[in-house]
């Protein structure tokens with residue numbers, strides 16, 4: 001299926017490196033908040049939140065730990081399918097990181113998979129406070145159909161998102177670069193332009209500063225909007 005999005009139709013976060021803030025966001029507090037089985041039960045307090053989504057085992061929980069300078073806040077597992085609920089982490093008592101279950105995990109029943117899909121899609125479509133979904137793609141592997149389909153669904157559902165390439169430490173820099181180009185080409189078969197992208201390694205801390213700056217900027221916009229409404 002071909003999706004002919006143009007830049008106006010889709011809510012992409014395009015690169016705005018020219019307006020990146022000079023200061024880094026400092027993480028002075030982070031904690032596990034709670035887990036919810038569906039979007040209607042998610043926190044009612046009005047805080048900006050950022051969702052981390054991607055194939056099972058792509059490195060969502062590891063990336064969250066890396067961003068927050070924590071070793072084991074989000075549960076990391078060699079076995080895929082560890083994260084099964086909508087998991088909230090509160091940061092600096094001001095905003096949330098949300099760890100979502102991975103899609104494409106083969107070893108579960110059809111019913112369970114449907115349940116997960118409804119949970120993820122319900123969350124992404126209905127959660128007003130969700131500012132941006134971070135879609136994680138493994139920087140070491142060729143473009144995957146399931147990822148492209150998921151990204152196309154985000155476009156159709158008008159969910160704002162950016163792309164994060166993970167595990168950049170696992171191959172040589174040139175191989176990573178070439179593979180990312182392949183992924184971009186695959187996406188450009190469906191999209192006229194690409195959203196903002198981050199290359200990361202949870203092991204090496206790569207990409208931490210860039211992602212936190214991005215979040216910080218949106219947090220400021222969220223607060224400004226809130227002030228204007230009151």
Ligand SMILES: Nc1nc2c(ncn2[C@@H]2O[C@H](COP(=O)(O)OP(=O)(O)OP(=O)(O)O)[C@@H](O)[C@H]2O)c(=O)[nH]1
Nearest residue numbers: 056057058059060061062076077081082083102202
């Ligand atoms: N080399 C390397 N390995 C990583 C990196 N990030 C994650 N991993 C490994 O990849 C595996 C999966 O990591 P998780 O963070 O649990 O992945 P997840 O996407 O949260 O997985 P689910 O919750 O099961 O969907 C673990 O063995 C991690 O140690 C990275 O940046 N570099």
Ligand SMILES: [Mg+2]
Nearest residue numbers: 060061082083
């Ligand atoms: Mg996880």
